[in-house]
Amino acid sequence: MEPQGFLGAKASGRAAEESRGGMDSVTLSARAARLLVTALIVGVAYYAGAWVGFTTAFPGPGSARRHIFWPPNVILLAALLATPARWWWPCSLTAFAAHLLAHAQLGMAPAVMALPVQFAGNVLQAVLAAFALRRLSDPPWRVDTLRSMLAVVAVAGVAAPALVSALVIHVYMWAGWMLDYASAWRVRFLANAVSTITLAPLLLTVAGHGLRGLRDVAPRRVAEFVAVLAGLIVVGTLISPSATSAAQLPLLYAPLPFLLWAAVRFGSPGLCITLVATLLIFVGEPFGGPSVSPVPADNTIALGVFLVAIAIPLLLLAALVQERRQAQEQLSLLQTITMEAHTAYDLASALEVVMRRVCETTGWVIGQAWMARHDGTVLECSPAWFSMATGLEQFRQDSEATTFLPGVGLPGRVWSAKQPVWIPDVTLDPNFPVSRWPVTSD
């Protein structure tokens, strides 16, 4: 079937020329600067994460340390998810520099040659998790549904650390840097599981959305969150210095009410902050570090398991509450739109109201409407449209000059099927006319 009235090669050729014309040296150097800044941020964040990892580590047998919390790897994961794949090399390079620097200043690896092995393992773990998360949920940083939270916890929090820890410790054993496979695996796995599960939802949200959401937070909400943190600190002072005997270990449950409070009221990012605060209390951080921790040093494995065991259900609860809240917001959106559409003057203005509201509240960048021509043979572009993005003027003009036969293109397909059609990526869709590829890329 030949589409009628499609803009030919001329129009798309012109668009391609225009987009090439815009790619001058200025944008290239701006891109290079952005890459440099991003790589530097990743390096600094990796170093800061390693510093936290070393200060929260318990003294192990001999000069070794038992890490309970190792944030650099989840920082790397967030960086890989937030940047295009061609940026992974520069980001990994600065992270490697940070890895070497942190170990030189803060603590030694079992051998100098162990450093690249450690780091290769960390990168492999982040890459594995990033690939799996990109496949399981896109965009991968929307950790606000039960499904996406399950994916983050299972893939990034459990599967990737378990697999890579087995690999890395095998190499360690083979090189003779470690003697006890089971215990070394448990320490590496748990340190990664604890840090990924407690930090990934927060870091992925920040990596995906930036800190924009913080601007609209009401002062009352801030005060409430401060109250949660204050409660945690009070509980922390109660349990920390005294709870060294086994009889007092149930006191480790004392932060639970505040964690639940955060999960229900502040979603997964807020919960992550309180989970990290709880972890710091457990390792005795506010009172002088692991040497005064309420948890005996030989109990770090148990502490790791405990943290993972309380964090997972709380995060799933937070995701469920967020999902419910979104459903409620969508319902009220439905009511608002319906009322506005009923007071609209005619169908075109009603369509415009609907498309504006949908774009504004759900983030779609452009909405257009197509009406069947009176003779019922083709779909014509309606004057009703809405866009909150710039740079789509050409696409709109092209659409206005286009008509669709039944079954052709997205509007034609919806017209024939009489039901919604979702295309995950039009540039990969065979029945999406190339001439309609908006603002032709590359």
Place this chain on the structure above:
Amino acid sequence: VAGDLGLKAALGIPILSGDEVLAVMEFFLREPRREDARLVNVITAVAAQLDLVMERKRAEQRLREHEAALRASHEAHH
């Protein structure tokens, strides 16, 4: 960055009146996204309301025409 300008995910929603498609709304995103059944349901529910709006606008139009015709015939009688 030319690639950033391109639209990726797309959604088309029909506005049905009985078995007839009155209009099609299409939406675009700048990144690829998998089908979100909840979102589709919400927009479909709104589209169903638009059908009612259409029906009412048509009925209003018919009523106005009818009134005009009545008035004309009334005036013709006198």
